[in-house]
Amino acid sequence: MKNQIYNYKSKVVPTWCPGCPNFLLLTGLQQAFAKLKIPNHNIVVVSDIGCAGNISNFLNTYRIHSLHGRAIPTAIGVKLANPKLTVVVVVGDGGAYGEGLNHLITAVRANYDIKVFVANNHLYSLTTGQASPTTKTGTKTKSTPFGYALKPIDPVPLLKNVNSSILVENVDSKNPSKLFKKITKTLKHQGFALLDISQVCLSFGN
Numbered sequence: 001m002k003n004q005i006y007n008y009k010s011k012v013v014p015t016w017c018p019g020c021p022n023f024l025l026l027t028g029l030q031q032a033f034a035k036l037k038i039p040n041h042n043i044v045v046v047s048d049i050g051c052a053g054n055i056s057n058f059l060n061t062y063r064i065h066s067l068h069g070r071a072i073p074t075a076i077g078v079k080l081a082n083p084k085l086t087v088v089v090v091v092g093d094g095g096a097y098g099e100g101l102n103h104l105i106t107a108v109r110a111n112y113d114i115k116v117f118v119a120n121n122h123l124y125s126l127t128t129g130q131a132s133p134t135t136k137t138g139t140k141t142k143s144t145p146f147g148y149a150l151k152p153i154d155p156v157p158l159l160k161n162v163n164s165s166i167l168v169e170n171v172d173s174k175n176p177s178k179l180f181k182k183i184t185k186t187l188k189h190q191g192f193a194l195l196d197i198s199q200v201c202l203s204f205g206n
């Protein structure tokens, strides 16, 4: 009974918009923890700021709701203090590829054994829809009313180029069964692993 999905649910009711793709990430993580039989007390979820970052409130594990762009160094500290723990980071594209990119590159270079899940909705959603480093060129957002002028970051080749021995993959949340499989694969990897999850923000996306 202990390794059922509901064992990883906290008593806090999620505050995300109805139908937000973050619900799939939450369910996928709970399902993978149960499948891999990881005891709750051995899991530390470090989340960033943003809609995705609220996930730590909804999980029955140890958790730290960190600062914007600082979830990765916080997670590295946890892992160094107790290497037996499964240390999971949940972060948005703004936190991972904007504010926290320097920390991400450092973690990839050193191949720290942490598992990073990026809820990549191509926007700063909690702050109501400004352009992020993964916003597609030409997209009109609150901060780019005439269209985003820059080329977006493509995290998979970028990070592979920094350290080819890490696991870094992309998946689209429109395919939940593939998403769930990749969440398990990411958690099982020995060493640094990052799953970039393409999502659409229902309130501020296209």
Ligand SMILES: Cc1ncc(C[n+]2csc(CCOP(=O)(O)OP(=O)(O)O)c2C)c(N)n1
Pocket (backbone or CB within 6 Å): 048, 049, 050, 051, 052, 053, 067, 068, 091, 092, 093, 094, 095, 096, 099, 119, 121, 123, 124, 125, 126, 127, 132
């Ligand atoms: C240091 C710092 N800078 C800026 C902010 C304001 N802020 C809060 S959430 C957020 C955007 C988060 O976007 P993302 O990481 O993509 O997460 P999402 O809300 O899209 O899930 C920003 C800029 C902050 N809280 N702290």
Ligand code: SF4
Pocket (backbone or CB within 6 Å): 015, 016, 017, 019, 020, 021, 022, 051, 052, 121, 125, 126, 200, 201, 202, 203, 204
């Ligand atoms: S604003 Fe977008 S990312 Fe945030 S909870 Fe709503 S749908 Fe999800």
Ligand SMILES: [Mg+2]
Pocket (backbone or CB within 6 Å): 050, 092, 093, 094, 119, 120, 121, 122, 123, 124, 125, 132
């Ligand atoms: Mg975002």
